[in-house]
Structure formats: C-alpha cells, structure tokens
Amino acid sequence: MTDKLGSDIEDYQIKKEPYYLASGNEIELFEAAYSSRLPVMLKGPTGCGKTRFVEHMAYKLNRPLITIACHEDLFASDLIGRYLLKNDETVWEDGPLTRAVRMGAICYLDEVVEARKDTTVVIHPLTDNRRTLAIDKKGEVVPAHPDFVLVISYNPGYQSVLKDLKQSTRQRFTAMNFDYPEPEKEAEIVSQEGKIDLETAGRLVSLAEKIRNIREHGLTEGASTRLLIYAARLIGAGVSVYDSCISAVCLPLTDDARLQETLKDLINDIF
Ligand code: ADP
Numbered sequence: 001m002t003d004k005l006g007s008d009i010e011d012y013q014i015k016k017e018p019y020y021l022a023s024g025n026e027i028e029l030f031e032a033a034y035s036s037r038l039p040v041m042l043k044g045p046t047g048c049g050k051t052r053f054v055e056h057m058a059y060k061l062n063r064p065l066i067t068i069a070c071h072e073d074l075f076a077s078d079l080i081g082r083y084l085l086k087n088d089e090t091v092w093e094d095g096p097l098t099r100a101v102r103m104g105a106i107c108y109l110d111e112v113v114e115a116r117k118d119t120t121v122v123i124h125p126l127t128d129n130r131r132t133l134a135i136d137k138k139g140e141v142v143p144a145h146p147d148f149v150l151v152i153s154y155n156p157g158y159q160s161v162l163k164d165l166k167q168s169t170r171q172r173f174t175a176m177n178f179d180y181p182e183p184e185k186e187a188e189i190v191s192q193e194g195k196i197d198l199e200t201a202g203r204l205v206s207l208a209e210k211i212r213n214i215r216e217h218g219l220t221e222g223a224s225t226r227l228l229i230y231a232a233r234l235i236g237a238g239v240s241v242y243d244s245c246i247s248a249v250c251l252p253l254t255d256d257a258r259l260q261e262t263l264k265d266l267i268n269d270i271f
Contacts, residue, residue: 009103012064020049020056021189023181030057033174034106039127039150041170044178047224049189050153053178054108063147064105066096070115076122080135092138101126101133104145112152113165120169126150127172157221180225183209189225194232200241204228207245207270211253211263218259223249241271 033040034057042050051067058065068079081095100107109115109123125132131144152173154165180186183205191201205228212222227249234244250263 008099009064009105012066012103012105013062014055014059014065017059018052018055019192020052021181021185021192023049023179023185026053026176026178027057027060029176031061034061034149037131037146037149039152039173041173041175042151042153042178043156043175044153045155045157045180045221045224047226048178048180049225050178051108051110054106054151058106061106064100064103065108066100066105067108067110068096069110070112070119072114072116074115074119076116076118077137079119079122080133080137083137097122098133098135098142101142101144101148104147107148107150109150109152112154120166123150123152123169124172180208180212180222186225186228190228190232194229195236196232200235201228201232203270204231204245207249207266210266210270211249214262214266218256219253221253223253227252242267245271 030040030053042053044050054067055065068074077095079095079097081093081098083090084093094102097107099105112119122133125134126144126148127150131148133142133144134140135142181189183202186208187198187202187205190196190204191198194201194204208223208225208228211219231244231248234248235241239247245267246264250260250267253263254260
C-alpha cells in the first residue's frame with residue numbers, strides 16, 4: 001500500500017514549473033489559504049487561466065496535483081472508488097479523490113457544478129474541521145493527510161437554477177475571482193504560449209476585447225485566452241491570420257450565422 005502510494009505521488013508531482021503570469025495577488029492569497037489548509041474556490045469564465053494557476057501553485061508548494069474534470073455523469077463513487085473484479089477476486093480501487101486525500105495532494109475539481117449532486121455530500125466533511133472522507137462501501141472513514149486541500153472551479157456565467165452551487169457548499173470555500181487578464185498581460189501570455197510575436201498577439205487580444213464587448217448580443221461567453229492561443233498556434237503553423245481567427249475563435253464561439261458574420265467583420269477590421 002505504502003509503495004503504491006509512494007509511486008503515485010511521483011506520478012502526480014509537477015516536474016517543470018508551469019508558466020503563469022499573475023494578474024494580481026492571487027499567488028500570495030493562495031499560499032495564505034494553503035498555509036491554513038483552507039479550501040479554495042476559483043470563480044471565472046472558461047479558458048482564463050484557472051487550471052494553469054492551480055498547476056503553478058501545486059508546483060510552487062511542491063504538492064502533487066490530482067485534477068478531476070467534473071461532468072454530469074460524475075457520481076460520488078467515481079471520486080471515491082469502487083470494488084472491481086480482478087481474477088475472480090473483488091478488490092477495492094481508490095478513486096482520484098481518495099488518492100488525493102491519502103497522499104496529501106491538492107485535489108482540483110474542475111467545473112464542480114457539473115457533477116452529480118451526491119458529490120457535495122462527499123466534499124462537505126473534507127472542507128470543515130473534520131477533514132475526513134467517508135467510504136461508505138468499505139465502512140471506512142479516511143482522515144485527510146495534513147497536506148491535502150480541496151480546490152474547486154466554478155463558472156458563474158453558466159449559472160442557472162438547476163446548476164448553481166448551494167450556499168451550504170459555497171460557504172465552505174475561500175473564493176478568488178478570475179477573469180481574462182488585462183490586455184498587456186494577455187498579449188504577453190498569448191505571445192509566450194502561442195509562440196508568436198507580441199504585436200500579432202496584441203491584435204488577437206484586441207479582437208477578443210471587441211468580441212467580449214458584444215457578448216450581450218447573443219454570445220454566452222467571450223473569446224477565451226485559450227482560444228487566442230489556439231489562433232496564435234495556427235498562425236505560427238503557417239495558416240493565414242484570417243483563417244486562423246475563423247477556425248480558432250469565430251467557429252468555436254457560435255453556430256449562429258449572423259453572429260459569425262459580425263465576428264468576421266471584426267476580424268477584418270483588426271487585421
Ligand atoms: P481555465 O482552467 O480557466 O478554463 P486554463 O487554465 O486551461 O483555463 O487556461 C487556458 C490556457 O491559457 C492555459 O493553458 C495557458 O496556456 C493560458 N493562460 C491563461 N491565463 C494564463 C496566465 N495567467 N499565465 C499563463 N498562461 C495562461
């Protein structure tokens with residue numbers, strides 16, 4: 001068991017520092033929260049750097065990181081673990097949350113509202129002073145490793161009555177706001193991650209700003225930093241700027257023909 005866990009830790013340790021450009025005091029805030037093992041909620045739109053931030057922090061704090069992308073078919077048992085049949089024997093296999101709890105990892109539940117409601121029951125005892133995980137199927141209560149901490153991400157833009165975090169859950173986390181970085185920083189990120197010159201990166205950011213401003217007119221979400229990086233990569237691979245923006249920004253954002261026309265006009269304006 002110890003051996004298995006020992007090798008597990010290696011698997012989840014981040015070996016190389018992930019590039020992260022801070023927007024404000026988020027690094028210091030996270031370090032402070034972690035020093036008291038306070039659970040953290042990262043709020044913000046998709047593709048604005050939340051996952052990268054957690055990776056950066058896991059590296060900086062020298063903790064293994066276990067990331068779980070939540071979706072509507074994710075049950076508590078997917079987090080905790082299950083009995084499996086192996087060579088006619090039933091053996092227990094820890095799920096990713098249980099592994100994180102035992103090894104003292106940072107456990108990152110990405111888009112937590114997407115998960116089934118039964119997952120919140122599992123999360124609650126891990127986020128208060130009990131710091132325990134109940135494995136009902138085994139009749140076992142696992143105390144969290146002293147270094148374990150839970151981090152969740154949440155996109156307030158997708159909020160609906162059906163998919164919202166309950167107060168009883170929200171109020172167990174410290175929260176940090178994330179948004180698209182300010183233009184100069186975002187251009188630096190797009191240039192660095194997309195491997196293109198700063199000038200072109202700056203124009204991609206101008207395009208994104210314009211798109212973010214027309215959001216009210218039918219787009220559910222603005223162009224993310226992630227999409228700008230995709231556009232930069234296509235440009236770098238020799239695709240024309242216009243086609244890169246269509247393929248990496250315009251088409252992923254909307255199926256609406258009229259909105260696509262508006263976006264095409266914006267692309268032509270800027271490049
Ligand atoms: P989210 O988790 O918010 O959906 P990600 O963390 O996956 O978004 O961000 C998408 C990509 O944007 C990252 O892979 C990274 O390349 C880039 N990125 C966004 N913000 C930053 C930042 N502040 N520093 C470095 N890279 C960033």
